[in-house]
Amino acid sequence: MTVDAPAGDGRGTDPRVPWRVDGLLAPFVRAGALASADVHVARRLGAIAHETDERVHLAVALAVAAVRAGSVCVELADAPGAVAALLDGADPPRAADLPWPALDGPDGWVAAVRRSPLVGDGLDGADDRPVRWVDGRVYLDRYWRDELSVRREVEARLARGAPAAPGAADDQADIDAAGGDGPVDGSNCSDGAIDDVARRLFPAATDDRQREALRTASTSLLTVLTGGPGTGKTTTVARLVAALQATAGPGLRVALAAPTGKAASRLQESVNAQVATLDEDDRARVGTLTATTLHRLLGPRPGSTTRFRHDRDRRLPHDVVVVDESSMVSLPLMARLVEALRPDARLVLVGDPDQLASVEAGAVLGDLVASLHGRAVVRLTQTHRFGDDLAALAAAVRAGDADATLALLRTGGAHVRLTATEVDAPAPDDLVGLRHDVVTAGRALVAAARAGDAAAALAALGQHRLLLAHREGPAGVARWAAQAEAWVEAATDARDSREPWPLGLPLLVTENDPSSGLSNGDTGVVVRDLVGTGTRGPAAHGPAPGDAVVVAFGDPDRPHLVRPHRLPAVQPVHAMTVHRGQGSQFTRVTVLLPPATSPLLTRELLYTAVTRARESVHVIGSPDAVRAAVERPVRRASGLRHPL
Numbered sequence: 001m002t003v004d005a006p007a008g009d010g011r012g013t014d015p016r017v018p019w020r021v022d023g024l025l026a027p028f029v030r031a032g033a034l035a036s037a038d039v040h041v042a043r044r045l046g047a048i049a050h051e052t053d054e055r056v057h058l059a060v061a062l063a064v065a066a067v068r069a070g071s072v073c074v075e076l077a078d079a080p081g082a083v084a085a086l087l088d089g090a091d092p093p094r095a096a097d098l099p100w101p102a103l104d105g106p107d108g109w110v111a112a113v114r115r116s117p118l119v120g121d122g123l124d125g126a127d128d129r130p131v132r133w134v135d136g137r138v139y140l141d142r143y144w145r146d147e148l149s150v151r152r153e154v155e156a157r158l159a160r161g162a163p164a165a166p167g168a169a170d171d172q173a174d175i176d177a178a179g180g181d182g183p184v185d186g187s188n189c190s191d192g193a194i195d196d197v198a199r200r201l202f203p204a205a206t207d208d209r210q211r212e213a214l215r216t217a218s219t220s221l222l223t224v225l226t227g228g229p230g231t232g233k234t235t236t237v238a239r240l241v242a243a244l245q246a247t248a249g250p251g252l253r254v255a256l257a258a259p260t261g262k263a264a265s266r267l268q269e270s271v272n273a274q275v276a277t278l279d280e281d282d283r284a285r286v287g288t289l290t291a292t293t294l295h296r297l298l299g300p301r302p303g304s305t306t307r308f309r310h311d312r313d314r315r316l317p318h319d320v321v322v323v324d325e326s327s328m329v330s331l332p333l334m335a336r337l338v339e340a341l342r343p344d345a346r347l348v349l350v351g352d353p354d355q356l357a358s359v360e361a362g363a364v365l366g367d368l369v370a371s372l373h374g375r376a377v378v379r380l381t382q383t384h385r386f387g388d389d390l391a392a393l394a395a396a397v398r399a400g401d402a403d404a405t406l407a408l409l410r411t412g413g414a415h416v417r418l419t420a421t422e423v424d425a426p427a428p429d430d431l432v433g434l435r436h437d438v439v440t441a442g443r444a445l446v447a448a449a450r451a452g453d454a455a456a457a458l459a460a461l462g463q464h465r466l467l468l469a470h471r472e473g474p475a476g477v478a479r480w481a482a483q484a485e486a487w488v489e490a491a492t493d494a495r496d497s498r499e500p501w502p503l504g505l506p507l508l509v510t511e512n513d514p515s516s517g518l519s520n521g522d523t524g525v526v527v528r529d530l531v532g533t534g535t536r537g538p539a540a541h542g543p544a545p546g547d548a549v550v551v552a553f554g555d556p557d558r559p560h561l562v563r564p565h566r567l568p569a570v571q572p573v574h575a576m577t578v579h580r581g582q583g584s585q586f587t588r589v590t591v592l593l594p595p596a597t598s599p600l601l602t603r604e605l606l607y608t609a610v611t612r613a614r615e616s617v618h619v620i621g622s623p624d625a626v627r628a629a630v631e632r633p634v635r636r637a638s639g640l641r642h643p644l
């Protein structure tokens with residue numbers, strides 16, 4: 001069988017259909033389950049290993065496609081289900097109609113894969129093959145090795161336990177003499193010391209989980225600290241470092257890291273703000289912490305994105321490594337990290353496993369939380385920041401309860417609102433509230449920008465954000481950013497929008513740029529530059545000094561000003577994808593949902609979007625779209641959740 005041209009198109013004009021895909025794989029390409037690149041990789045590998053069985057090619061191509069979709073492997077028995085999830089919403093549903101090979105039997109698909117010269121069969125199978133079969137899962141070998149590495153390093157850390165704390169015995173004697181509670185489980189002396197410090201740093205009765213986090217970090221070489229926004233993760237990190245310096249230090253070398261530059265600078269800022277609230281001795285022991293990206297921590301190597309300066313042979317020097325936003329860390333990067341840690345270093349992974357995972361392969365944090373069954377995992381549940389209904393909404397989405405989510409949205413309240421569209425696309429009436437929010441924030445932005453008030457402009461920038469699932473298309477960022485910009489222009493008489501740098505234009509940095517200190521994902525706003533005129537601070541009616549402008553980034557309290565000619569790549573940011581919004585929060589958030597049939601509409605997407613709101617969230621979409629999102633958890637196949 002050869003793939004025919006899609007109806008109405010000339011053969012070869014559909015980028016998914018390569019010129020010569022025929023046989024078993026052709027209908028998979030036609031259905032959109034495989035891209036031509038997947039088939040190409042499978043065929044090339046097949047040719048090298050003299051494997052002609054098309055069913056093996058199909059399994060390999062599915063493993064390549066799985067990685068593109070964020071999975072680490074493909075579970076062969078579940079392949080139709082995985083493809084259905086990928087094609088979900090395609091009209092008509094096509095996954096079940098595809099010519100799936102018979103799975104079992106002496107000449108079934110499984111047997112063909114396992115005996116293939118392309119495939120290493122099992123844990124002890126040949127280790128020079130490009131593909132690996134383990135317990136029903138087909139991996140590209142590289143991902144299998146990364147998964148094995150993470151699994152082994154995690155198990156080894158749990159088995160070893162943290163090094164005994166110097167001076168712990170003295171601390172314990174002090175506690176006993178003072179009639180303290182002492183160790184609860186009769187374990188080593190450092191337990192008593194850490195309990196004491198934990199009670200000092202988190203005294204309230206309700207802070208038990210945060211105390212537990214300090215205790216885990218003290219006694220275990222791995223701590224996984226999870227929780228939604230505002231549950232106190234950053235606060236805990238600061239005190240955890242203080243507790244470790246007090247019990248296992250002083251002088252521990254501590255690294256703070258995050259997957260993106262933006263997340264790293266946010267971490268550094270908020271941890272140091274927390275450290276500033278500690279007492280003098282703790283502050284002195286902790287010092288000023290700096291955070292960096294994981295890539296920079298590991299030491300990039302010119303010309304390689306997969307290998308780093310620090311590895312098994314040249315370990316990182318740190319005693320404690322804390323990784324924030326670790327839900328965004330891919331499997332390969334996590335593997336490089338755990339391999340580069342000193343065997344006795346403490347690793348603290350912090351994040352929210354219910355958020356969208358890395359855009360690359362793996363959902364390591366979620367997999368670890370699921371597989372550790374509570375060992376080394378501390379989940380913070382008490383929200384210190386949200387309004388109640390916002391927290392309830394986030395909880396309903398997280399729990400996959402579509403009825404409760406819709407009920408909370410429909411009831412609405414001070415912090416939650418639904419504009420239920422009748423059809424997939426919003427009607428003009430559905431946009432009144434959105435336009436109001438966009439224009440209100442836009443007016444504040446432009447007014448502050450015209451006054452040259454960078455702090456007020458940055459505060460206005462965080463006032464409202466429109467979030468979308470797609471980049472392109474009718475429910476995509478491109479269309480809605482332009483719409484929002486037009487609304488703001490009309491409302492602010494922004495004649496200067498024809499200027500290259502219109503005042504009040506919100507900007508998103510799209511690359512890392514050490515020379516300007518800006519990171520991919522940073523947002524800023526164009527403001528009038530008053531410094532050149534000698535005018536300091538805000539001036540509503542100040543003269544325009546030759547219309548000089550500057551772009552303000554960062555914290556409103558300490559704006560970082562960059563001249564336009566020093567900027568790295570930027571784009572206007574009246575709206576952004578939910579992925580882009582990850583790691584940031586805004587006072588008000590509007591989420592405009594795509595049609596229920598969009599495969600991007602998932603529970604993690606809606607949860608991430610809703611939890612970007614500090615005060616209120618407004619969802620625009622059909623009830624079907626809300627339901628589809630809540631009921632569709634992301635499927636990311638990996639072996640980490642399964643025992644070996």
Ligand SMILES: Nc1ncnc2c1ncn2[C@@H]1O[C@H](COP(=O)(O)OP(=O)(O)OP(=O)(O)O)[C@@H](O)[C@H]1O
Pocket residue numbers: 202207210227228229230231232233234235236270384385585
């Ligand atoms: N035990 C506590 N008691 C009272 N307030 C707390 C406690 N822990 C944290 N907070 C406060 O709650 C707020 C949120 O804390 P924090 O920033 O640490 O949360 P987070 O989980 O890191 O949030 P995000 O994920 O949004 O960064 C802060 O104002 C913090 O001071």
